[in-house]
Amino acid sequence: MREDTSGSTKSNHLLIISTKENGMLCSSSEKVPGKVIIAGYVWVMRLKITNGAFTAASTFRAQMRRSPDVNDVLHELTTDNGGVRRIDETTLELMIPGDVTASWPARTAFIDIARTDLSEPTHLGFRLAVPVQKPITRA
Template sequence: MTVATLSEGPAILIGYAWRLHIEAEAPVFTEGASYAGHLRLKPSDPTLLAELSSADGGIARITDTVLELSLTPSQTAALTPGHMVLDLVRTDLEPDLHLGFLLEVPVMLPVTRGLRP
């Protein structure tokens, strides 16, 4: 399987919610399927920075061709400026199926921050 690295989309702003739509060219996001993904500093890093899943609402199927990924403000608050990586796995199949792409997402410190304790 070839893994494509994608680097388009919005940056994660530390302390703010983040959302990204992933759009496939073919109808590959089956209704009822479940997904999981890990956010790490780099693929080889053992430290898990955030986990997204269908079960917790971090990955939501919008249509057969669109998934929405999201992080909460509390998940992004623990990040540092730079770049993070994320990939996705379909977890309702046996064995789990890697979706074949790796996202590289910039992480930025916003100018407006610390508004709520």
């Protein structure tokens, strides 16, 4: 995984996730820079997944948790609620409205994504750890 700093996504961050033929990460322990969640502000992150083959009919579901080991879900992102949007064959965009994160304390949020339009839901084979920060400028 690596962050594209070419500015090609305007104000959005683009994180490139390299996968093998089987869809699993080449290196699942690699840490990369990304866009932190600023509590109370909209968060948008684009993920470019190599070997992705997302059709226009692809649907997705992602859950954010404060730890992979806890049951409580901070927020669920889906294709239906606009939280996971297919941009093209290899690119997904994740979006969380600011009102969802407004009460989140500073911590790390964990997220992974599953494709839900196939006969069996299919995990995309990676997870992200996204820092959450309290803003200095608050509404």
